[in-house]
Structures are given as structure tokens and as C-alpha cells.
Amino acid sequence: MIRFNSVHKWFKDLHVLNDINLEVKAGEVVVVCGPSGSGKSTLIRTVNQLETISQGEIWVDGVNVADPKTDLNALRAEVGFVFQHFNLYPHLSVLDNITLSPIQVKGMDKAAAEARAVQLLEKVGLAHKKDAFPAQLSGGQQQRVAIARGLAMDPRVMLFDEPTSALDPEMIGEVLKVMKDLALSGMTMMVVTHEMGFAREVADRVVFIDHGQVLESAAPAEFFSAPRTERAQQFLRQVLTPMR
Amino acid sequence: MNYHWDWAVFFKSTGIGDEIYLDWFVAGLGWTVAVALVAWCIALALGAVLGVMRTLPNKALSGVATAYVELFRNVPLLVQLFVWYFLVPDLLPERAQVWFKQELNPTTSAYLSVVACLAFFTAARVCEQVRTGIQALPRGQTMAAMAMGFSLPQVYRHVLLPQAFRIIIPPLTSEFLNIFKNSSVASLIGLMELLAQTKQTAEFSANLFEAFTLATLIYFVLNMSLMKGMGWLEKRVAVPGLIGSGGK
């Protein structure tokens, strides 16, 4: 579904992505982790070209996204993206947040878009909030709405960029649960997160990157029990025993 | 001070036909409103386009908008008015010049010049408000909209502008009031708006204080109603839950 072929990105002198080769198969859930500044957020944003790359190829469902001829808007409509800070549209109700793109981008009929939105809201447990505005919701609720908004486009793949990092601890669980349900339904997912519990339980594969390089790519059981690189070992020690 | 007060002056004959001075004020107010409202609509539309242009990644477009703002904001309004009224018509082709200067009713040609002048002047100011409004929005809004497959025009239309305009209602209100006050420059090219009628009443009746008092009162009531109107608009479009949005 997603394939990185020798992807490089420089930002001025900084080598942000260094020879990334990676594949996410259809139906697979891949967790990307690494220390802050490692390039993992940049990496996930290159998939729908919110970040450009300097060199290499990224194929999404048979389309090379780095090709200047690619219709990015059409590509992005097929790729759901969930942000760390939710980025809901504050001036629109929950329902309008979800239906805006289906109606405007896909030309969907308003009634159909709303019916689908309500369905998705039920799925994330927020049907009763459809007329609320984002500022009236908690962080966890906003992030669930953001997931529903991404799903409303019926994407081939969902990308999550640290979806729980901006949340209060008591809200993390509700968001992870929605993501887990989504994974179980067979969605292809690429998730940047520090939630190692989620990675262990839900991911098919864990990718560890540092200094813009993929250092490990393994099944969770293998990654957590026997990380091969020193840096991954150190990272795991820090995230698993934060209090030390 | 031995000033001869006469508040009944407004109901006295002006000596022209059967007009009374109050008629002049009514006519003047009509022109003031006609100038300000029409110029405002143009300024708002043009200013929004320019404001968007200034925030675009395209260097040429944002450069054009920047140059526009610098030009129209830094040349005094009066100078601009004289350019529109005396200079611009001379740049027209011969036939159009004759039409504009002689065949067109002089009130109409003065009106067109004032409206153009105020619209282009105020557009530069509106542009800056729109630009700051857009730039005040978190970058995540654009990112989120792009990630949902929106084209750039759609991002502006559905996500950025609705939010930016809500933010800038208060500064836009003051621009709106300003255009009413600035419309008094029309008196300098012979359009008999409120200030011109006031001066004329003062001159003809020699009851200067009464005339200017009434004008002050009219401007005051006008501004208060405009502010109330804009306040109502701000409340109406307020986003529930947002701090400082005026709504619950």
C-alpha cells in the first residue's frame, strides 16, 4: 500500500530523512517510534506530501506521490490524516467538520454525507455531540471527531501523527480504543506514537527511526524483547520506565 | 459670548425654492450613506482578495498586493481624491473624457470619483486586516484542510476566511466607521454630503454652532447604529465555546 524507496530529505544542511526504505502492506498496522527530532513526524507527512522529499520515491496505492505530475488533492482525499493537535475547524459544528470534505471534495450529496457522518460518530462514541462545536469538547473527544473526519473520506490508509501526545492522560485510552477498533476492522494504518502498549498489542510491525534512519523494523514481540541496536535499547528503556 | 442662538433655524427657508435647511441635512446624509456604503462593499471585496494574495506562497501575487498596500496607505487621502477626480479622467480616451467631464451630471462624476477613491484607499486597510486575520490562524488549519484533499482556493473559502473574518470583525468595524468619516472629503470636490451641507448651512444662515451641532449629532447617531449593527453581526457569527467570541 505504501512503499518508500531510498527516500532522502534535506532541510538546509540537516539530513532529515536518510535513505528510507519501508513498506506498509494493505491491512497492516505499522507503528513508527523514535526519540524526538528523529524525523518520524516528517516521515509520516511525506506520505501525503504535507512535506516534500528531496530524493527517492514514495508509492501510495500504485501512485508515486513525489512525481510532480501527481494530483495531490486526489491523493490526499484517499489518505486519512490525524494530527497531534486535532486541527478541527473551530467555526464548524462536529457534523460539519466531518461532512465538509466529502461534500466539497468528493461532491457527495449533503444528506448522504450527514448520514455517513452520524454513523462514524457512533463508531467513535460521539453521536450525541454532532451539533457541538470543537471548543465545547474535551481533547479526547476532539481527537475522536478528527478520526471520524478522516474516515469520512473512506480512505485507503490512515496516518496518525502522535495522536495522543497532546492529550491529558485520562483521555488517551478512549482515543487508543477507537484506533484499535479501526485496526481490527482491517484498516491500513501508519501510526507515529510513543504509546508502546498500543504498539505491542495492535501493531503488526514496529519501525524505530533515529537521525532520519530506519534502525529497526520488526514484529512487536521481537522489537520489544530483543532490540538489535543500542539506540533502540536506550529508547525503550526511557519510554518504558519514564520515572526510573 | 453674544451669539444669537436660533435652534429653529433648521426649519427656516434657505431662500432656494421652498427648501428648508433641514432638507439639506437630509440630502447630505443620503449622499454620505450612499458614498460610504458603496465604497465599503467594494473595499471589502477588493481588500479580501488582496489580503488573500498577500498570504499566498506565490511571490509575484503577494508582491503585487504588498505594492498596492504601500501605495494606497501612504498617499494622503486628499491627494488620492484629487488624482481620481482631476487626473484619472484626463487619462481616458478623448471621447470618454468628454462624457465624464461634460455629459455626465457633475454630481455623478464627483460621486464616482469619491467612491473609487474611498474604495481603493480603504481596500488597502481591509487587506491588512484580512492578512493579519489569516496569519493569526494556526498553521494546523491549513495542514488539516490540505490533508483532507482541499485545493488552495477551497482551503481559503471553507477554512481560513470564515475564521479570519470572525477574528477581524472589531478592526473591520473601525474601518467601516472610518469610511463614513472619510466620506466627508467628498465635499472638497463639490459633492454635497453631510459636511458640505453643514458648512453651507453655517455659511448661509450664520448660525454656525447650530449647524455643526446637528451634524455632530447625526454623525454620532450614525456611528452608534453602525457599531450596534456590527456588534450584532459579531454575536451572530460567534463560534460557540470560543473565548472572546461573544457567544455562549
Place this chain on the structure above:
Amino acid sequence: MRFHQKLIASAVVGGLLVTPAFAEGTLDKIKKTGTITLGHRDSSIPFSYLANSPQPIGYSVDIANKVVDKLKKDLNMPNLQVKYNLVTSQTRIPLVQNGTVDLECGSTTNNLERQRQVDFSVGIFEIGTRLLTKKTSGVKDFPDLKGKNVVTTAGTTSERLLKSMNAEQGLGMNVISAKDHGESFLMLETGRAVAFMMDDVLLAGEMAKAKRPADWVVTGKPQSFEIYGCMMRKGDPAFKKTVDDAIRALYKSGEINKIYAKWFQSPVPPKNVNLNFPMSPEFKKLIQNPTDKSAEQM
């Protein structure tokens, strides 16, 4: 009632205008302070204007100075100080009323509305309202203006007359009210108007300043006559008599002819143009029979 009006007045002008006590007349005030304040204009050429010095010059200023000379003699105050205070058409009446200016000699028409606010001296000039037009325009008199664009200066009697003609004779003119005489002439010059209606002497002034004075002509039967006068505070007969006597003396001695020739028939600063404006029969009559009435009262 008066008290109420004063209350309103102070509320209205926000204390901008201080109300001095005028128990005393202007003559007493001059004696006490050793100073007289003359109001003047900045560009009423050649009546009262500023040219190369900070002191105003002009026909009306010369007349005012003759009044000052008489005051010096009458009051036995050879060292009487003269202060000049700039006024505009909007400020001239209130500044006289509130005591800032004692005497305003400029180009102020004596009319009934103003007589309710101030007293006028005997007339110092008389004008007729006429037309300035291009020699080739074909306009000879007012009836030729039917359906045409005519410019005049805002707030002048000519403006009122033009609008009345439209209302009463159905001339269907488009009246343009320009902000000052210079702009009125610009409207005429740029072809926005075929004629400029104004006081004949002012028209002569604009014509003299034009690039090619010979292209222009002052024409048409005067639609009204107006007498210019000096303004002073109402109800001060002693001061008014001094002013009137000084002006009458100029007329009687014929000295007025010298002053007139200096400003209207010789080159005057700042551009040294000559208005070539001989004394009109109406003004000659006024000199014979000086009056402080307005032209409409005659």
C-alpha cells in the same frame, strides 16, 4: 432662557470658546490692554492675504490700518499695539463674537443673517456676481447657461443664486460647488464647467492669475450686488462710530482712490499681477453715500 442657551452652548462647544465678560466696550478694552486684534484672511487676494511677510496685506488691511490710525489719535495712544489673527470663513463670526478678534476687515459680505450675529461697518467695497468663461464658449449671459455645467465656490451667495435660478427659472443647470476659488477655476479650466459664477472682483483675480488671461472674459448682467464690510461685536456703538468715521473720512478725502488703485489697478504681490479692475459705478455710489446696510436692504 438666556441661561439655558448658555448651558447648551457650553455643552455644545465643549468649553472651546471661553466667554469673556463684555460689560466694557471695545474702546475700553483697547485702552486697558493697549492692544487691538485685527482679523485677517490668508488668501482673499487682494483684500486680505499673506504674501511674503508674516503680516497680512491687502485693500481691506489698509482700511483696517486707517481705523487703527484714528484710534491712536482719538484715544491718544501712539503706541497702540496691533495683533493680527488669522480667520477663515467658518471662524470669522465666532472669533469676533467671543472677543478674540476686535475688527475683521477681509472680504465679508454684509447680509441679514450675519447682522443677527455681528455689526457691520459702512461698506468698504461693492461687488456684482457675474460669470467668468472662455472667450470662445459662446456664453454671454445667464440665460445661455441653460442645461450647462456651472461652477461656483461652496458657501457663497453665488451658489445660492445659481440654485435659486434653477429652482425658479427652471434653467436645468448642473451646479458644481468647488471648495475654493482656485478649485472653481480649475474646474473651468479643465472643461468640467463652461462658466464660473462669482463676485466680479474675484473673477478678475482668477483671470489675472491664469496662464493666458486673454483667453478669458468676465461677462453677464450682475445677478446681485453685495457690499463688503468690516465686522465687529454687536451693540458697541462707540467703537462702531470710530470705525465708521475712519472709513467715511477716507471716502471724503478721496484717499480711498489711492488705496483702490494700489490694489486693483497695479501689480500686486505675490505674483505681481494686475487685476485691471476699475471702480464700478455701484461702488462709486457707495462712496458718495456710505451705508452699513446690506445690498438687499437698499
